[in-house]
Amino acid sequence: MRRxxxxxxxxxxxAWSQAxxxxxxxxxxxxxxxxxxxxxxxxxxxxxxARPDAPAGLGVVxxxxxxxxxxxxxxxxxxxxxxxSADPLTKCYLPGVPRITxxxxxxxxxxxxxxxxxxxxxxxxxxFIFANGSKHPEGHIDWWLGDSRGEWQGDTLAVDVxxxxxxxxxxxxxxxxxxxxxxxxxxxxxxxxxxRYEATIxxxxxxxxxxxxxxxxxxxxxxxxxxxxHECYGFDYEKYYP
Amino acid sequence: MTLLVAVIPLLAHHxxxxxxxxxxxVTITGTLTKLEWVNPHGWIYVDVKGADGxxxxxxxxxxxxxxxxxxxxxxxxxxxxxxxxxxGYRAKNGTPTVNGTSVKFPDGRNLYTGSSGPxxxxx
Amino acid sequence: MLRLRLRKILxxxxxxxxxxxxxxxxxxGLLPGQAAKxxxxxxxxxxxxxxxxxxxxxxxxxxxxxxxxxxxxxxxxGKKAPIKQSRITDPxxxxxxxxxxxxxxxxxIQANIDRPAxxxxxxxxxxxxxxxxxxxxxxSAYQILQFPGYVVFVYEQNHPYRIIPLDGRPHPSQDVxxxxxxxxxxxxxxxxxxxxxxxxxxxxxxxxxxFASDKLHIVERYTFVDxxxxxxxxxxxxxxxxxxxxxxxxxxxxxxxxxxxxEQWEDACHEGEKNADAxxxxxxxxxx
Numbered sequence: 001m002r003r004x005x006x007x008x009x010x011x012x013x014x015a016w017s018q019a020x021x022x023x024x025x026x027x028x029x030x031x032x033x034x035x036x037x038x039x040x041x042x043x044x045x046x047x048x049x050a051r052p053d054a055p056a057g058l059g060v061v062x063x064x065x066x067x068x069x070x071x072x073x074x075x076x077x078x079x080x081x082x083x084x085s086a087d088p089l090t091k092c093y094l095p096g097v098p099r100i101t102x103x104x105x106x107x108x109x110x111x112x113x114x115x116x117x118x119x120x121x122x123x124x125x126x127x128f129i130f131a132n133g134s135k136h137p138e139g140h141i142d143w144w145l146g147d148s149r150g151e152w153q154g155d156t157l158a159v160d161v162x163x164x165x166x167x168x169x170x171x172x173x174x175x176x177x178x179x180x181x182x183x184x185x186x187x188x189x190x191x192x193x194x195x196r197y198e199a200t201i202x203x204x205x206x207x208x209x210x211x212x213x214x215x216x217x218x219x220x221x222x223x224x225x226x227x228x229x230h231e232c233y234g235f236d237y238e239k240y241y242p
Numbered sequence: 243m244t245l246l247v248a249v250i251p252l253l254a255h256h257x258x259x260x261x262x263x264x265x266x267x268v269t270i271t272g273t274l275t276k277l278e279w280v281n282p283h284g285w286i287y288v289d290v291k292g293a294d295g296x297x298x299x300x301x302x303x304x305x306x307x308x309x310x311x312x313x314x315x316x317x318x319x320x321x322x323x324x325x326x327x328x329x330g331y332r333a334k335n336g337t338p339t340v341n342g343t344s345v346k347f348p349d350g351r352n353l354y355t356g357s358s359g360p361x362x363x364x365x
Numbered sequence: 366m367l368r369l370r371l372r373k374i375l376x377x378x379x380x381x382x383x384x385x386x387x388x389x390x391x392x393x394g395l396l397p398g399q400a401a402k403x404x405x406x407x408x409x410x411x412x413x414x415x416x417x418x419x420x421x422x423x424x425x426x427x428x429x430x431x432x433x434x435x436x437x438x439x440x441x442x443g444k445k446a447p448i449k450q451s452r453i454t455d456p457x458x459x460x461x462x463x464x465x466x467x468x469x470x471x472x473x474i475q476a477n478i479d480r481p482a483x484x485x486x487x488x489x490x491x492x493x494x495x496x497x498x499x500x501x502x503x504x505s506a507y508q509i510l511q512f513p514g515y516v517v518f519v520y521e522q523n524h525p526y527r528i529i530p531l532d533g534r535p536h537p538s539q540d541v542x543x544x545x546x547x548x549x550x551x552x553x554x555x556x557x558x559x560x561x562x563x564x565x566x567x568x569x570x571x572x573x574x575x576f577a578s579d580k581l582h583i584v585e586r587y588t589f590v591d592x593x594x595x596x597x598x599x600x601x602x603x604x605x606x607x608x609x610x611x612x613x614x615x616x617x618x619x620x621x622x623x624x625x626x627x628e629q630w631e632d633a634c635h636e637g638e639k640n641a642d643a644x645x646x647x648x649x650x651x652x653x
Contacts, residue, residue, distance in 0.1 A: 240485040241567035242576040260644035280637030335647040
């Protein structure tokens with residue numbers, strides 16, 4: 001009798017949390033909105049203490065370890081030593097995927113049935129996630145943000161990303177990849193104001209096995225919230241114009 | 243009444259006369275050493291043997307690669323070491339740099355080039 | 366042909382004729398473009414568009430990119446570069462109504478673009494800086510996306526974007542200056558009216574030195590004429606640079622129609638840009 005009561009008590013709770021997800025006309029969870037991370041992954045995706053160039057923070061790598069091949073671990077350490085000039089973000093280069101998700105800047109997702117568009121405040125970066133059943137173009141293409149093809153798996157938007165160049169880092173700490181990088185992102189609305197974001201990383205040239213990052217996206221709820229600009233490569237030239 | 247449909251080519255980024263010299267057309271033959279398949283302008287590098295026997299590496303600028311990518315052309319279609327005949331205009335700053343208007347391969351293929359100027363298909 | 370016929374039936378200035386042509390169908394209650402609407406009732410103008418006459422070399426003498434080099438090459442062949450009619454329809458002389466100091470500045474920049482020995486003479490577009498709302502629309506094709514409460518423009522080259530809310534919210538403080546300005550839109554029938562403030566104006570208006578200050582205010586009108594045609598109009602106001610407001614008009618046409626599966630792809634720019642510094646070096650070293 002008690003078990004049945006508990007079961008009945010759960011049903012409205014489950015129904016309520018399901019009903020709380022905003023959905024589009026075609027029944028999918030609606031990811032549209034302005035989002036931003038609170039994690040310090042942009043500085044270092046692993047647990048790290050405070051540094052002159054980084055706030056302390058817990059990492060986003062599941063299991064904590066990044067499974068580098070031995071040569072690659074040495075390169076990562078070298079990157080770390082040279083990060084003040086070698087981090088591509090010091091030149092305002094596009095951050096690659098998934099780093100573009102966790103820079104300390106907001107981005108706006110605008111979702112349509114066959115295409116999810118993401119507009120980032122960072123250097124007017126744009127990603128179109130084609131969710132129309134189309135395939136990646138033939139390879140290899142050297143893009144900063146890769147080519148993104150998405151599909152809904154239940155209430156999760158799964159995005160397959162390939163066609164990267166080897167110029168981006170995963171963070172300021174020098175974690176890196178080759179042009180064979182393959183990322184699978186998963187966007188899941190855990191409630192109306194939070195997205196659980198996961199990125200599985202695969203790169204047989206650099207790592208011994210796939211590994212995964214996991215973090216939260218928070219919805220901006222300030223009234224009249226909007227993106228502004230972060231045209232960092234223009235900072236040195238602004239003074240000469242108009 | 244025919245409805246016009248706009249066909250917009252990749253328009254030039256900058257004033258070419260600032261960097262290249264229309265009075266210095268050049269044709270060079272060399273072997274491909276490197277490809278930079280980047281925006282806004284791609285670059286190919288060719289080793290050219292001069293009359294004095296010395297080898298000089300020339301940089302050849304061509305248009306953004308997206309038009310080529312859309313036609314199915316890939317960086318890997320151009321093996322390093324292949325011999326190329328390049329026509330273009332020489333840079334004003336005296337370096338071995340060319341704004342390429344045509345790049346011919348031994349098999350007769352012509353990689354369209356030209357960030358802007360006559361000859362580029364989009365013109 | 367149509368233009369000649371129209372000129373006979375409606376013998377008046379081009380701007381008047383355009384205005385009349387746009388109003389008549391509205392009066393008749395038939396506007397073919399009205400058929401398609403988005404889920405929230407906006408006229409549906411999504412897809413790829415481009416200016417009928419593209420190119421950001423000049424507003425007053427528009428022609429394709431390549432500028433002086435291409436013109437020189439054509440002149441050598443005894444041909445004239447195809448220069449089109451001024452995009453400026455008001456004032457009637459097709460010129461930008463500069464204050465005298467501003468006209469002098471524009472001419473100074475124009476005189477130096479082929480030999481930019483100073484940073485300020487390098488075209489900001491050559492540095493891959495975002496082109497601003499006016500210049501962007503003539504430089505490349507662009508995609509229009511519409512969502513509940515928003516119209517978004519994404520330009521193909523260098524992909525700057527403009528997210529335009531339709532809910533009437535205020536602009537941020539005018540102390541905030543943006544490369545692409547800050548846009549607020551609303552629909553009037555088949556016309557999207559966009560108010561653009563917060564312009565940093567650093568991208569200038571074209572390659573031959575036309576410019577505005579950060580006091581620039583723009584009102585754009587995108588009128589959806591039929592399924593494949595838009596008339597674009599932009600009125601620019603900047604009392605610190607011009608003697609009066611002035612207006613650009615241009616026709617926009619759908620594009621990439623031959624390829625229904627066309628996708629907008631990445632078009633990164635400044636990461637690979639090398640030419641701007643090379644041309645500066647060349648000019649400073651006395652390159653001819």
